Amino acid sequence: MPTGRRIGTAVAAALVTASLVTVALVIVALNLMPDRRELREPVPPVVTSSSPEYQRTLAGLFGTNLVAGNRIQTLSNGDEIFPAMIDAIVAAQDSINFETYVYWDGSIAEQFARALMERARAGVEVRVMLDWVGSQPMDMSLIHGMEAAGVQVVRFRPVRWYTLNRINNRTHRKLLIVDGRVGFTGGVGIGDQWLGDARNPAEWRELHFRVTGPVVAAMQGAFVSNWVEDTGEILQGPRYFPELAPEGETVAQLVLSATGSRNYMHMMLMTAFAGAENHIRIATPYMVPDDVAKAQLLQARERGVEVEIIVPGEHMDKDMVRNASRHFWGPLLEAGVRIHEYQPTFMHAKLIVIDEVFASVGSTNFDERSFRLNDEANLNVFDPDFAREQIGHFSRDLERSRQVTLEDWQDRPLRTRLADWAWSWLRAQF
Numbered sequence: 001m002p003t004g005r006r007i008g009t010a011v012a013a014a015l016v017t018a019s020l021v022t023v024a025l026v027i028v029a030l031n032l033m034p035d036r037r038e039l040r041e042p043v044p045p046v047v048t049s050s051s052p053e054y055q056r057t058l059a060g061l062f063g064t065n066l067v068a069g070n071r072i073q074t075l076s077n078g079d080e081i082f083p084a085m086i087d088a089i090v091a092a093q094d095s096i097n098f099e100t101y102v103y104w105d106g107s108i109a110e111q112f113a114r115a116l117m118e119r120a121r122a123g124v125e126v127r128v129m130l131d132w133v134g135s136q137p138m139d140m141s142l143i144h145g146m147e148a149a150g151v152q153v154v155r156f157r158p159v160r161w162y163t164l165n166r167i168n169n170r171t172h173r174k175l176l177i178v179d180g181r182v183g184f185t186g187g188v189g190i191g192d193q194w195l196g197d198a199r200n201p202a203e204w205r206e207l208h209f210r211v212t213g214p215v216v217a218a219m220q221g222a223f224v225s226n227w228v229e230d231t232g233e234i235l236q237g238p239r240y241f242p243e244l245a246p247e248g249e250t251v252a253q254l255v256l257s258a259t260g261s262r263n264y265m266h267m268m269l270m271t272a273f274a275g276a277e278n279h280i281r282i283a284t285p286y287m288v289p290d291d292v293a294k295a296q297l298l299q300a301r302e303r304g305v306e307v308e309i310i311v312p313g314e315h316m317d318k319d320m321v322r323n324a325s326r327h328f329w330g331p332l333l334e335a336g337v338r339i340h341e342y343q344p345t346f347m348h349a350k351l352i353v354i355d356e357v358f359a360s361v362g363s364t365n366f367d368e369r370s371f372r373l374n375d376e377a378n379l380n381v382f383d384p385d386f387a388r389e390q391i392g393h394f395s396r397d398l399e400r401s402r403q404v405t406l407e408d409w410q411d412r413p414l415r416t417r418l419a420d421w422a423w424s425w426l427r428a429q430f
Protein backbone atom coordinates (compact mmCIF):
# COMPACT_ATOMS: atom_id res chain seq x y z
CA MET A 1 0.00 0.00 0.00
CA PRO A 2 1.40 3.44 -0.91
CA THR A 3 2.60 5.55 1.99
CA GLY A 4 0.00 8.26 1.41
CA ARG A 5 -2.85 5.77 1.48
CA ARG A 6 -1.55 4.18 4.70
CA ILE A 7 -1.36 7.60 6.32
CA GLY A 8 -4.88 8.43 5.14
CA THR A 9 -6.21 5.14 6.52
CA ALA A 10 -4.49 5.76 9.85
CA VAL A 11 -5.91 9.28 10.05
CA ALA A 12 -9.41 8.02 9.26
CA ALA A 13 -9.13 5.32 11.93
CA ALA A 14 -7.90 7.91 14.44
CA LEU A 15 -10.84 10.18 13.60
CA VAL A 16 -13.33 7.33 14.04
CA THR A 17 -11.75 6.40 17.38
CA ALA A 18 -11.80 10.02 18.53
CA SER A 19 -15.46 10.32 17.53
CA LEU A 20 -16.41 7.18 19.44
CA VAL A 21 -14.51 8.37 22.49
CA THR A 22 -16.23 11.75 22.26
CA VAL A 23 -19.66 10.12 22.05
CA ALA A 24 -18.84 7.88 25.02
CA LEU A 25 -17.68 10.87 27.07
CA VAL A 26 -20.82 12.81 26.20
CA ILE A 27 -23.00 9.87 27.28
CA VAL A 28 -21.08 9.56 30.54
CA ALA A 29 -21.36 13.30 31.16
CA LEU A 30 -25.10 13.30 30.50
CA ASN A 31 -25.61 10.51 33.01
CA LEU A 32 -23.33 12.00 35.65
CA MET A 33 -25.20 15.28 35.48
CA PRO A 34 -28.30 15.21 37.69
CA ASP A 35 -31.59 16.67 36.54
CA ARG A 36 -32.35 20.32 37.08
CA ARG A 37 -33.09 21.57 40.58
CA GLU A 38 -35.95 24.05 40.91
CA LEU A 39 -35.38 24.67 44.61
CA ARG A 40 -32.20 26.71 45.09
CA GLU A 41 -32.63 27.91 48.69
CA PRO A 42 -34.18 26.36 51.81
CA VAL A 43 -37.92 26.78 52.15
CA PRO A 44 -38.76 29.57 54.64
CA PRO A 45 -40.74 28.56 57.76
CA VAL A 46 -44.07 30.18 56.85
CA VAL A 47 -46.47 27.55 58.23
CA THR A 48 -45.97 25.29 61.25
CA SER A 49 -46.71 21.60 61.58
CA SER A 50 -49.40 22.19 64.21
CA SER A 51 -51.43 24.54 62.00
CA PRO A 52 -54.21 23.53 59.59
CA GLU A 53 -52.31 25.40 56.88
CA TYR A 54 -49.52 22.79 57.06
CA GLN A 55 -51.73 20.02 55.70
CA ARG A 56 -53.38 22.31 53.17
CA THR A 57 -50.03 23.57 51.91
CA LEU A 58 -48.60 20.10 51.37
CA ALA A 59 -51.86 18.96 49.76
CA GLY A 60 -52.02 21.95 47.45
CA LEU A 61 -48.41 21.89 46.35
CA PHE A 62 -47.51 18.25 45.94
CA GLY A 63 -49.19 15.18 44.51
CA THR A 64 -52.70 14.12 45.39
CA ASN A 65 -55.06 15.89 47.74
CA LEU A 66 -55.49 14.73 51.31
CA VAL A 67 -57.55 11.55 51.50
CA ALA A 68 -59.30 10.57 54.72
CA GLY A 69 -60.56 7.19 55.91
CA ASN A 70 -57.43 5.06 55.62
CA ARG A 71 -55.83 2.39 57.76
CA ILE A 72 -52.06 1.95 57.63
CA GLN A 73 -50.40 -1.02 59.29
CA THR A 74 -46.67 -0.88 60.00
CA LEU A 75 -44.72 -4.02 59.10
CA SER A 76 -41.30 -4.39 60.67
CA ASN A 77 -38.61 -6.47 58.94
CA GLY A 78 -38.99 -9.48 56.69
CA ASP A 79 -40.69 -11.67 59.29
CA GLU A 80 -43.73 -9.37 59.15
CA ILE A 81 -43.41 -7.84 55.69
CA PHE A 82 -43.19 -10.86 53.41
CA PRO A 83 -46.00 -12.96 54.94
CA ALA A 84 -48.38 -9.98 54.74
CA MET A 85 -47.54 -9.32 51.09
CA ILE A 86 -47.76 -12.98 50.06
CA ASP A 87 -51.04 -13.43 51.95
CA ALA A 88 -52.50 -10.51 50.00
CA ILE A 89 -51.29 -11.98 46.71
CA VAL A 90 -52.72 -15.40 47.51
CA ALA A 91 -56.09 -13.84 48.36
CA ALA A 92 -56.30 -11.83 45.11
CA GLN A 93 -59.49 -12.27 43.08
CA ASP A 94 -59.23 -9.74 40.24
CA SER A 95 -55.86 -8.05 39.81
CA ILE A 96 -52.32 -7.80 41.16
CA ASN A 97 -50.06 -4.90 40.18
CA PHE A 98 -46.51 -5.04 41.49
CA GLU A 99 -43.70 -2.55 40.87
CA THR A 100 -40.25 -2.79 42.44
CA TYR A 101 -36.68 -1.71 41.95
CA VAL A 102 -34.99 -4.71 43.59
CA TYR A 103 -35.97 -8.23 42.57
CA TRP A 104 -33.00 -10.53 43.03
CA ASP A 105 -32.75 -14.31 43.39
CA GLY A 106 -33.09 -16.63 46.36
CA SER A 107 -35.87 -18.23 48.35
CA ILE A 108 -38.11 -15.17 48.78
CA ALA A 109 -37.82 -14.36 45.08
CA GLU A 110 -39.02 -17.86 44.31
CA GLN A 111 -41.87 -17.62 46.83
CA PHE A 112 -43.14 -14.40 45.28
CA ALA A 113 -42.87 -15.81 41.77
CA ARG A 114 -44.78 -18.97 42.72
CA ALA A 115 -47.56 -16.98 44.39
CA LEU A 116 -47.90 -14.67 41.39
CA MET A 117 -47.90 -17.59 38.95
CA GLU A 118 -50.57 -19.45 40.93
CA ARG A 119 -52.88 -16.43 40.86
CA ALA A 120 -52.30 -15.88 37.14
CA ARG A 121 -53.20 -19.49 36.42
CA ALA A 122 -56.37 -18.97 38.48
CA GLY A 123 -57.47 -16.17 36.15
CA VAL A 124 -56.29 -13.15 38.11
CA GLU A 125 -54.71 -10.41 35.98
CA VAL A 126 -51.13 -10.14 37.23
CA ARG A 127 -48.76 -7.38 36.15
CA VAL A 128 -45.18 -7.11 37.35
CA MET A 129 -42.95 -4.13 36.62
CA LEU A 130 -39.26 -4.61 37.44
CA ASP A 131 -36.71 -1.88 37.06
CA TRP A 132 -34.26 -3.03 34.39
CA VAL A 133 -31.19 -2.05 36.41
CA GLY A 134 -32.42 -3.06 39.86
CA SER A 135 -33.53 -6.50 38.71
CA GLN A 136 -30.30 -7.43 36.92
CA PRO A 137 -29.32 -10.06 39.56
CA MET A 138 -32.69 -11.80 39.12
CA ASP A 139 -32.76 -15.41 37.95
CA MET A 140 -34.20 -15.14 34.44
CA SER A 141 -35.91 -18.47 34.84
CA LEU A 142 -38.29 -16.78 37.29
CA ILE A 143 -39.31 -14.27 34.63
CA HIS A 144 -39.76 -16.99 32.03
CA GLY A 145 -41.81 -19.04 34.50
CA MET A 146 -44.06 -16.10 35.34
CA GLU A 147 -44.60 -15.27 31.69
CA ALA A 148 -45.44 -18.89 30.90
CA ALA A 149 -48.05 -18.81 33.68
CA GLY A 150 -49.71 -15.69 32.23
CA VAL A 151 -48.05 -12.98 34.31
CA GLN A 152 -47.35 -9.83 32.32
CA VAL A 153 -43.75 -8.89 33.14
CA VAL A 154 -42.18 -5.61 32.08
CA ARG A 155 -38.55 -4.57 32.57
CA PHE A 156 -38.85 -0.83 33.11
CA ARG A 157 -36.69 1.42 30.91
CA PRO A 158 -34.34 -1.19 29.49
CA VAL A 159 -30.95 0.13 28.45
CA ARG A 160 -30.68 0.43 24.67
CA TRP A 161 -28.35 2.46 22.47
CA TYR A 162 -31.06 5.09 22.04
CA THR A 163 -31.68 5.39 25.81
CA LEU A 164 -28.07 5.79 26.93
CA ASN A 165 -28.66 9.42 27.90
CA ARG A 166 -31.16 8.40 30.61
CA ILE A 167 -29.66 5.28 32.13
CA ASN A 168 -29.90 7.02 35.50
CA ASN A 169 -33.64 7.58 35.36
CA ARG A 170 -34.87 4.47 37.15
CA THR A 171 -38.07 3.57 38.95
CA HIS A 172 -37.24 3.12 42.61
CA ARG A 173 -40.89 2.78 43.66
CA LYS A 174 -42.06 -0.16 45.75
CA LEU A 175 -45.76 -0.69 45.15
CA LEU A 176 -48.01 -3.72 45.43
CA ILE A 177 -51.74 -3.21 44.84
CA VAL A 178 -54.12 -6.17 45.10
CA ASP A 179 -57.66 -5.99 43.71
CA GLY A 180 -57.39 -2.21 43.85
CA ARG A 181 -58.20 -2.46 47.57
CA VAL A 182 -55.00 -3.34 49.42
CA GLY A 183 -51.73 -1.54 48.87
CA PHE A 184 -48.19 -1.96 50.14
CA THR A 185 -45.34 0.51 50.04
CA GLY A 186 -42.09 1.14 51.86
CA GLY A 187 -38.50 0.14 51.40
CA VAL A 188 -38.42 -3.63 51.02
CA GLY A 189 -36.89 -5.33 48.01
CA ILE A 190 -37.39 -8.91 46.91
CA GLY A 191 -34.18 -10.51 48.12
CA ASP A 192 -33.12 -12.84 50.90
CA GLN A 193 -31.20 -10.00 52.57
CA TRP A 194 -34.56 -8.77 53.88
CA LEU A 195 -35.56 -12.07 55.49
CA GLY A 196 -35.61 -12.37 59.27
CA ASP A 197 -35.92 -9.78 62.02
CA ALA A 198 -32.74 -7.66 61.78
CA ARG A 199 -31.01 -9.86 64.35
CA ASN A 200 -27.64 -10.00 62.61
CA PRO A 201 -25.82 -8.60 59.53
CA ALA A 202 -27.51 -11.16 57.26
CA GLU A 203 -30.99 -9.77 58.10
CA TRP A 204 -31.51 -6.18 56.97
CA ARG A 205 -33.55 -3.66 58.97
CA GLU A 206 -36.68 -2.54 57.13
CA LEU A 207 -40.10 -0.91 57.42
CA HIS A 208 -42.98 -1.50 55.03
CA PHE A 209 -46.66 -0.54 55.20
CA ARG A 210 -49.98 -2.24 54.41
CA VAL A 211 -52.60 0.30 53.32
CA THR A 212 -56.38 0.05 52.97
CA GLY A 213 -58.89 2.80 52.30
CA PRO A 214 -59.42 5.43 49.59
CA VAL A 215 -55.73 6.38 49.20
CA VAL A 216 -55.09 2.95 47.62
CA ALA A 217 -56.62 4.35 44.42
CA ALA A 218 -53.75 6.84 44.23
CA MET A 219 -51.25 4.02 44.72
CA GLN A 220 -52.90 2.17 41.85
CA GLY A 221 -52.65 5.31 39.75
CA ALA A 222 -48.95 5.53 40.53
CA PHE A 223 -48.43 2.03 39.18
CA VAL A 224 -50.46 2.79 36.06
CA SER A 225 -48.44 5.95 35.38
CA ASN A 226 -45.30 3.85 34.91
CA TRP A 227 -47.02 0.85 33.35
CA VAL A 228 -48.39 2.94 30.50
CA GLU A 229 -44.91 4.27 29.70
CA ASP A 230 -43.66 0.83 28.76
CA THR A 231 -46.84 -0.82 27.49
CA GLY A 232 -49.20 1.93 26.32
CA GLU A 233 -51.96 0.28 28.36
CA ILE A 234 -54.21 2.43 30.57
CA LEU A 235 -55.89 0.38 33.29
CA GLN A 236 -59.48 1.46 33.92
CA GLY A 237 -62.67 0.34 35.56
CA PRO A 238 -63.74 -1.37 38.79
CA ARG A 239 -61.24 -4.22 38.44
CA TYR A 240 -58.49 -1.70 39.19
CA PHE A 241 -60.37 1.20 40.75
CA PRO A 242 -63.22 -0.23 42.83
CA GLU A 243 -65.27 1.95 45.14
CA LEU A 244 -63.31 2.17 48.38
CA ALA A 245 -65.11 2.63 51.68
CA PRO A 246 -63.36 4.19 54.68
CA GLU A 247 -61.24 1.70 56.60
CA GLY A 248 -60.00 3.94 59.40
CA GLU A 249 -59.44 7.52 60.47
CA THR A 250 -56.03 8.25 58.95
CA VAL A 251 -55.54 11.12 56.51
CA ALA A 252 -52.93 10.38 53.87
CA GLN A 253 -51.50 11.79 50.65
CA LEU A 254 -49.46 10.03 47.97
CA VAL A 255 -46.59 12.07 46.52
CA LEU A 256 -44.83 10.94 43.35
CA SER A 257 -41.65 11.93 41.62
CA ALA A 258 -41.34 10.97 37.98
CA THR A 259 -39.90 12.06 34.67
CA GLY A 260 -40.28 15.83 34.50
CA SER A 261 -41.31 16.16 38.15
CA ARG A 262 -38.61 14.42 40.17
CA ASN A 263 -38.07 17.56 42.20
CA TYR A 264 -41.53 17.12 43.74
CA MET A 265 -40.08 14.82 46.40
CA HIS A 266 -37.24 17.20 47.16
CA MET A 267 -39.53 20.21 47.43
CA MET A 268 -42.13 18.34 49.46
CA LEU A 269 -39.62 17.18 52.08
CA MET A 270 -38.02 20.61 52.35
CA THR A 271 -41.47 22.17 52.84
CA ALA A 272 -42.27 19.60 55.51
CA PHE A 273 -38.99 20.35 57.31
CA ALA A 274 -39.68 24.09 57.16
CA GLY A 275 -42.81 23.54 59.23
CA ALA A 276 -41.11 21.58 62.01
CA GLU A 277 -41.53 23.16 65.45
CA ASN A 278 -39.81 20.73 67.79
CA HIS A 279 -38.32 17.61 66.21
CA ILE A 280 -37.21 16.15 62.88
CA ARG A 281 -36.42 12.44 62.78
CA ILE A 282 -34.86 10.84 59.70
CA ALA A 283 -33.95 7.20 59.14
CA THR A 284 -32.34 6.51 55.78
CA PRO A 285 -29.94 3.98 54.26
CA TYR A 286 -28.36 6.59 51.99
CA MET A 287 -27.85 10.09 53.32
CA VAL A 288 -26.10 12.15 50.66
CA PRO A 289 -28.15 15.37 50.65
CA ASP A 290 -27.66 18.32 48.34
CA ASP A 291 -26.77 21.79 49.58
CA VAL A 292 -30.41 22.84 49.89
CA ALA A 293 -31.30 19.85 52.09
CA LYS A 294 -28.32 20.52 54.35
CA ALA A 295 -29.25 24.20 54.59
CA GLN A 296 -32.84 23.22 55.39
CA LEU A 297 -31.70 21.13 58.36
CA LEU A 298 -29.36 23.88 59.53
CA GLN A 299 -32.23 26.37 59.32
CA ALA A 300 -34.31 24.05 61.51
CA ARG A 301 -31.51 23.93 64.08
CA GLU A 302 -31.39 27.75 64.11
CA ARG A 303 -35.08 27.68 65.11
CA GLY A 304 -34.25 25.31 67.95
CA VAL A 305 -35.66 22.19 66.27
CA GLU A 306 -34.01 18.94 67.34
CA VAL A 307 -32.74 16.94 64.37
CA GLU A 308 -31.90 13.25 64.72
CA ILE A 309 -30.71 11.03 61.89
CA ILE A 310 -30.11 7.27 61.79
CA VAL A 311 -27.87 5.95 59.02
CA PRO A 312 -26.13 2.59 58.50
CA GLY A 313 -22.92 1.87 60.36
CA GLU A 314 -20.24 -0.54 59.26
CA HIS A 315 -22.85 -2.93 57.83
CA MET A 316 -23.40 -1.06 54.58
CA ASP A 317 -24.12 -2.45 51.15
CA LYS A 318 -22.33 0.44 49.40
CA ASP A 319 -19.25 1.62 51.26
CA MET A 320 -18.67 4.47 48.80
CA VAL A 321 -22.05 5.96 49.78
CA ARG A 322 -21.04 5.91 53.43
CA ASN A 323 -17.83 7.71 52.46
CA ALA A 324 -19.62 10.35 50.39
CA SER A 325 -22.20 10.90 53.13
CA ARG A 326 -19.67 11.29 55.92
CA HIS A 327 -17.76 14.01 54.07
CA PHE A 328 -20.69 16.41 54.57
CA TRP A 329 -21.42 15.77 58.25
CA GLY A 330 -19.19 18.47 59.73
CA PRO A 331 -21.51 21.52 59.51
CA LEU A 332 -24.49 19.40 60.62
CA LEU A 333 -22.67 18.07 63.68
CA GLU A 334 -21.40 21.55 64.54
CA ALA A 335 -24.99 22.81 64.48
CA GLY A 336 -26.13 20.11 66.89
CA VAL A 337 -27.67 17.64 64.44
CA ARG A 338 -27.37 14.21 66.07
CA ILE A 339 -26.23 11.51 63.65
CA HIS A 340 -26.37 7.87 64.74
CA GLU A 341 -25.00 4.78 63.01
CA TYR A 342 -27.15 1.65 63.26
CA GLN A 343 -25.06 -1.23 64.57
CA PRO A 344 -26.69 -4.69 64.23
CA THR A 345 -27.13 -4.82 60.45
CA PHE A 346 -27.73 -2.71 57.36
CA MET A 347 -30.36 -0.04 58.05
CA HIS A 348 -32.53 0.10 54.93
CA ALA A 349 -35.67 1.62 56.49
CA LYS A 350 -36.82 4.99 55.14
CA LEU A 351 -38.70 7.15 57.61
CA ILE A 352 -39.24 10.86 58.21
CA VAL A 353 -41.27 12.13 61.15
CA ILE A 354 -42.00 15.81 61.83
CA ASP A 355 -42.87 16.60 65.45
CA GLU A 356 -45.69 14.19 66.40
CA VAL A 357 -48.10 15.05 63.60
CA PHE A 358 -46.62 14.02 60.25
CA ALA A 359 -44.72 11.06 58.82
CA SER A 360 -43.53 10.36 55.29
CA VAL A 361 -42.84 6.74 54.34
CA GLY A 362 -42.12 4.98 51.08
CA SER A 363 -39.25 4.48 48.68
CA THR A 364 -37.40 7.81 48.93
CA ASN A 365 -33.87 7.96 50.30
CA PHE A 366 -32.34 11.16 51.66
CA ASP A 367 -30.01 11.63 48.72
CA GLU A 368 -29.76 13.42 45.39
CA ARG A 369 -30.58 10.28 43.42
CA SER A 370 -34.00 10.07 45.05
CA PHE A 371 -34.47 13.84 44.97
CA ARG A 372 -33.53 14.40 41.33
CA LEU A 373 -33.15 11.17 39.32
CA ASN A 374 -35.41 8.32 40.42
CA ASP A 375 -39.14 7.77 40.11
CA GLU A 376 -40.25 7.55 43.75
CA ALA A 377 -43.47 7.19 45.74
CA ASN A 378 -43.99 8.36 49.31
CA LEU A 379 -47.06 8.23 51.50
CA ASN A 380 -47.51 11.33 53.66
CA VAL A 381 -49.49 10.50 56.77
CA PHE A 382 -51.17 13.17 58.89
CA ASP A 383 -52.05 11.24 62.02
CA PRO A 384 -50.58 11.79 65.51
CA ASP A 385 -51.08 8.13 66.46
CA PHE A 386 -49.25 6.94 63.34
CA ALA A 387 -46.49 9.50 63.92
CA ARG A 388 -46.04 8.35 67.51
CA GLU A 389 -45.93 4.73 66.37
CA GLN A 390 -43.11 5.57 63.96
CA ILE A 391 -41.31 7.50 66.70
CA GLY A 392 -41.44 4.28 68.70
CA HIS A 393 -39.72 2.40 65.88
CA PHE A 394 -37.20 5.21 65.52
CA SER A 395 -36.47 5.25 69.26
CA ARG A 396 -35.90 1.49 69.37
CA ASP A 397 -33.53 1.76 66.42
CA LEU A 398 -31.78 4.63 68.20
CA GLU A 399 -31.07 2.32 71.13
CA ARG A 400 -29.24 0.00 68.74
CA SER A 401 -27.21 2.82 67.19
CA ARG A 402 -23.99 4.63 68.06
CA GLN A 403 -23.96 8.41 68.06
CA VAL A 404 -21.24 10.05 65.98
CA THR A 405 -19.84 13.12 67.74
CA LEU A 406 -18.14 16.09 66.14
CA GLU A 407 -14.89 14.88 67.73
CA ASP A 408 -15.35 11.46 66.14
CA TRP A 409 -15.81 13.10 62.76
CA GLN A 410 -12.82 15.39 63.18
CA ASP A 411 -10.59 12.53 64.34
CA ARG A 412 -11.08 10.40 61.24
CA PRO A 413 -7.80 9.00 59.91
CA LEU A 414 -6.33 10.83 56.93
CA ARG A 415 -6.97 7.85 54.68
CA THR A 416 -10.67 7.91 55.60
CA ARG A 417 -10.89 11.67 55.07
CA LEU A 418 -9.37 11.33 51.60
CA ALA A 419 -11.76 8.52 50.65
CA ASP A 420 -14.72 10.53 51.95
CA TRP A 421 -13.64 13.57 49.94
CA ALA A 422 -13.00 11.59 46.76
CA TRP A 423 -16.36 9.80 46.78
CA SER A 424 -18.20 13.02 47.63
CA TRP A 425 -17.60 14.23 44.07
CA LEU A 426 -20.00 11.53 42.85
CA ARG A 427 -22.68 12.29 45.42
CA ALA A 428 -25.34 12.96 42.76
CA GLN A 429 -25.00 9.32 41.65
CA PHE A 430 -25.59 7.70 45.05
